[in-house]
Amino acid sequence: MAKNISFTIKYWKQNGPKDAGHFEQREMKDIPDDTSFLEMLDILNEELIEEGKEPFVFDHDCREGICGMCSLYINGTPHGKTETGATTCQLYMRRFNDGDVITVEPWRSAAFPVIKDCMVDRSAFDKIQQAGGYITVRTGAPQDANAILIPKQNADEAMDCATCIGCGACVAACKNGSAMLFVSSKVSQFALLPQGRPEAAKRAKAMVAKMDELGFGNCTNTRACEAVCPKNESIANIARLNREFIKAKLND
Amino acid sequence: MWLCNSSIGRKVIMSVTGVALILFLTFHACMNVVALFSEEGYNTVCELLGANWYAVAATLVLAALVAIHFIYAIILTLQNRKARGSNRYAVTDRPEKVEWASQNMFVLGVIVVVGLLLHLYNFWYNMMFAELIGDPYMGPCYAGDGYGYIVETFSNPILTVLYVVWFVAIWFHLTHGFWSALQTLGWNGKVWFQRWKTIGTWYVTILMALFLVVALKFAFCGGAC
Structure with a gap:
């Protein structure tokens, strides 16, 4: 049975490769745990847009683990911790617990400059x-x-x-x-x-x-x-x- | 020259010098073990390795190996920090597979070099160096009396502790360095990975245990037992 979880998400905001960047934080309420991580970010962005705020930018495409486009550094691990070999789009919220703080960062490497937020070149x-x-x-x-x-x-x-x-x-x-x-x-x-x-x-x-x-x-x-x-x-x-x-x- | 200009070439230099230094440590450990059995035998080895041309030449080669290994470690570390970029991760999680030593090779290397300087001061300076400058009675013992210097050094508990810390740092450094060198030279694969790791761990554990046994024997009962 799917259950709902509530947690805090800290996500990286950066306007371009030269910008210093900073974290923004938001409480996410009652997210079904069979939501994929990217769907959860879609929910976050819908909330931000409804409030007239700028959405959080991240890469994604096929959402079935074969294109290599998604790229988030989640709680200290690229693509989040799955133990089975999976991309961010194959990560589900059931991997997290009620009350967690989830930190989302871009790939940090000099050869991959940040385009915006967590989207890197x-x-x-x-x-x-x-x-x-x-x-x-x-x-x-x-x-x-x-x-x-x-x-x-x-x-x-x-x-x-x-x-x-x-x-x-x-x-x-x-x-x-x-x-x-x-x-x-x-x-x-x-x-x-x-x-x-x-x-x-x-x-x-x-x-x-x-x-x-x-x-x-x-x-x-x-x-x-x-x-x-x-x-x-x-x-x-x-x-x-x-x-x-x-x-x-x-x-x- | 590809050895200096390419990332793999620079790593090959680290591997070759590293393997050569492991072979030297093996020779050194074998030599030390003689001191456990015979004072006379150990001092004979020390006389052979005094200020003779072949021993001096080998010392210069060793110094060059250490220098190259250390200079390249600095170059590689600086390049790697630059490649990592100026922004650090707020949260990092070390995967289980990743061994602590593998991520701290430079720090361990610095500890090894500091220990090496202390060791050269305790032994080499009073022995080969004293002979080279023509003053074999410069230190507390005669320059060829290596046994005397072992007894002298390990009668000091602070030096003994520092040597043990040094051995532990070398052990950590080599548990990663051994298989990593072979991996860099391309002599590895899915099957050989576990084999090299096991061989390497056993090899360096036995190697460092030999150094440790000699140090502890002289720390606890000097030249008496």
Whole structure:
């Protein structure tokens, strides 16, 4: 049975990347606990709009955990604490208790400047992807699926890496603001497949160079990234990226 | 040069120097254990490692390793703080998987370096340095009498406590540093992760226990037992 809960929400307000920003606070009354976290924020915004106040800005899109658009740092954890690997849109109010104080902050990282409130600019990830996160193929008729044989284990692992939705929770959780889990997953999804091998060295070098250029930090293997990743990406990917990168540089 | 210009390259430098320093600690621990069994044997080792050209050369290499490891730690820490941005989180929650040592490597490293300076002052300064400047009787004992210096140092309870704190800091630093170095060098994966963590924890625990046993033996019964 759904029950209603009342709690205090502290949410971050910031007018732009240069603004200092501050918290605002509001009591939320009788919210059904089967409400999703984003629906709860919709309720908050309806209340604010009815009172003639400016609504709270946050990113969201598909609301089914596959687009990677939602990005809230809830009570000290990116996407909130779910233990199962879920994005903010898959977080439900039943995870919270009556009387809780819920603190909502944006991803805080120099490479992700705040656009407004909790909406941050994650186009740095797009730039890294554009630097080498693809394979160069001739267009034309699709090839037969079995023309290149791929061991099931490799195909599965590449698919696991490809499930990274680029939400940026890894960067948000990392005390170093490092993007290694994202970059390593994107490098791995190709490195594990024969189609990705011809450009593997070039890809690892180009994506790491872009990552460094955009101001992400150096990985110190704290594992905070894999602990919060909504798609459960493993730091084994980071070891693979290190391997690919070192091998590529030694072969230069 | 990719070793200095890329984030992974800088981490490779940290890993290689770190692994080399763990190997040195292993050698040092083995040498210390001799003092548990034989005063004469230990002092023979000390004579061999006095102001001989190979020992001096090895000391310079070690000093370079420590310096590079420490300088890169400062560079990486500063870059990482910049990457984190100027706004700090109001609420943070450390996930269970994240070990305390992994997030405090720099602080632990500073404690290790301070302890190292104390240790160099207690031993190296009176031993190799005294021999190098041609004054082997500079300190309280003869420069080659390493055994005498162990007895001397650990007869002081304050120094003993400081050494134990130092060993604990090194233990924490290495429990993360061991597997982290291998991860950075790319020699890791889903299967090897647990193996390296277990091997690393056992290795550094045995290593630091050897240092601790020698310190405590001399603290509690000096050269007598």
